[in-house]
Amino acid sequence: MKRLILNFLLGTAALAALYSCKKDEKYVYQIGEPKIELKSDVSSAHFGDSLVFKLHASDQEIALSTVKVQLFFTDDKVSETIIRTKENGEYSGKILIPFYKNIPNGKATLKFVLQNISQKTTEQAYEIELTRPDFPYLNLVTESKSYKMEKVGPNEYAATESFPFSVKGYIHAPKVGAQGNEMNFGWVNNAVDFGSITEIPFSNSTSGVYSIKFNTLTYAASPFIIAYAINGTVYSRIDDDHFKAELELKNGEKVTIDGIEDLKDWWIDPDYFTQKSDGTINFNGINGKYRVTADFKMKYFVVEAMDGANLATLKADGTGAIWIIGEGIGKPNIAANQVGWNTDKALCLVPIGNKKYQITVKAGESIHKDNINFKFFHQKNWGGEFGATTISTESDLIFIGTGTNGRDSGNLGIVAGKSLTVGESYILTVDLSQGNSKAVLTVVKK
The missing domain is CATH 2.60.40.3620 (Immunoglobulin-like)
Incomplete structure (x- = not known):
């Protein structure tokens, strides 16, 4: 039994050594002659396209391994597709052309890299002209309906309607061209970004007829007017349901709250405020600095005493x-x-x-x-x-x-x-x- 175990261990070691030598040899001695012949036009595309390519891959001496299709913006690789090439022949696929903000029309490099099983490679590079898609329109998609955003300038779109002062929705762009894709723009980290359907919290100072705008190049959107204020101090947004303001308040002074259309339905804290029959609100606390948080979900104001910048x-x-x-x-x-x-x-x-x-x-x-x-x-x-x-x-x-x-x-x-x-x-x-x-x-x- 000991002899069998010893023979097994020796055999395993020998195989490992042999494999290691072959592995080293494969890295040192690359053989074969991989060749690529592009069969499709890749001279131009839109940002956001799924660019289709066709090619013929061959190597008359040794089996093929993979072909990599890579897109470079200057020296940065921004997209890649890898296809397994088992044998000589024609192959096709798609590579995504990323849709980034603030990237103007221009030239990029599309590189094809063919590799055989000995890791010998050949590559071909092509210049590709990239342009931003000219969307005929966009859609502002809200929970209740969709609003058409008409093109009003280069990369600029607007929907002009009778809107409430607060509108939440994401923006949808239709497919442009045979290789184009539908796109969405939503709210990510307090800004509009590509690929999200999280609702964008548009807001205006009043309800009525106004325009909601979006630029597909810069991702600039409007309006984001924080319509809420207390004694002239504008509320800053915490999230969709909470806004805060930090200000000095005086005992007995009148408190003016702007922008909350349904204020009559809110609960007014009797500790901090006295609300008269005519709707006038006065402050009850001592003179000092306070944080007043408007909770739109529960419809009340959270008031907290402050000391400088802290509670x-x-x-x-x-x-x-x-x-x-x-x-x-x-x-x-x-x-x-x-x-x-x-x-x-x-x-x-x-x-x-x-x-x-x-x-x-x-x-x-x-x-x-x-x-x-x-x-x-x-x-x-x-x-x-x-x-x-x-x-x-x-x-x-x-x-x-x-x-x-x-x-x-x-x-x-x-x-x-x-x-x-x-x-x-x-x-x-x-x-x-x-x-x-x-x-x-x-x-x-x-």
Whole structure:
């Protein structure tokens, strides 16, 4: 048995050595005479085409391996097709001519590289004239309908219709020429790009008749007018449903919100704003800088205190901000947007001055009537927090957890046998006037 194993190992080693020699020999001694004969016209094409080619490949001495068809923009290889060539004969295929932005009409190089099994190669290069396709029209495809975009200039297209102020859709280009392909342009990384059908968020300052435009050379598109503003500060886009503005607000000043046509249907946070019967909105917080995020999905404004370029945190002197994280509370309602233990949803209590902070909740809507489990934090994240030794209350409705009374230290709960009255509002105020370690919570029915 040992002899058989030894013979097997020796035989394997010998074969490996022989193969290695042949492999080295194949690399050193390339034989044969591969030849290419192009059978089709490849002198011109459009960007975006699938260019068809035909050729005859042969080698009278040794078997063929592959033919590579490569497209070069100057020295950069931008596309390649590889065909397995088993025997002498005619072969055909396609190579994609990429459609890139800001590439003008011009010349490129199409290279054919034929290789036989000994790795000997031959190549032929051809100059090809590339032009951008002249689309007769484009289509703006939205969820509800398609709008035809007429050609209004070189590479420039526009659809002029009575549009709403916000239009979401992608752009579709028809096939041009026998070798052309249909193309799509959509939203990628906050810009229009080729090959996507993600909706482009066009927006205008008002609804009505206006033009949506697109340039197939530069990918420039319009309009992207952010039609939303608060006190003249234009909102910046976070995503399709969220826009934010950061600005200085003053207590009691009128707040003007522009561009939101259905503002009357939005929930206005009573902590930060007072809305009068005539629709006028005034700010309730102390003077300072705030981030106001417009949530178009839930139709309300998230207001958060700031300190310079960052969200505010509680300072040692009791100024700054207090945040809520936990269960049983949420704005505009707990059914759709409970905070939970997601710090991204932490609620910022409105600073009302004199180191006091408050939040107004409505039982059955923004707070559970009989089951809560949230606490107050020093920041919109984990870190500093108010525990059983740093906050107290004399409320007969809400108690503060100690870790042994049914809630963790500092977590709030509803007193056993009690509940909040559904439909009624309650103001929770945290007073730090005696120091951050002697916070006092009051609960008052509004």
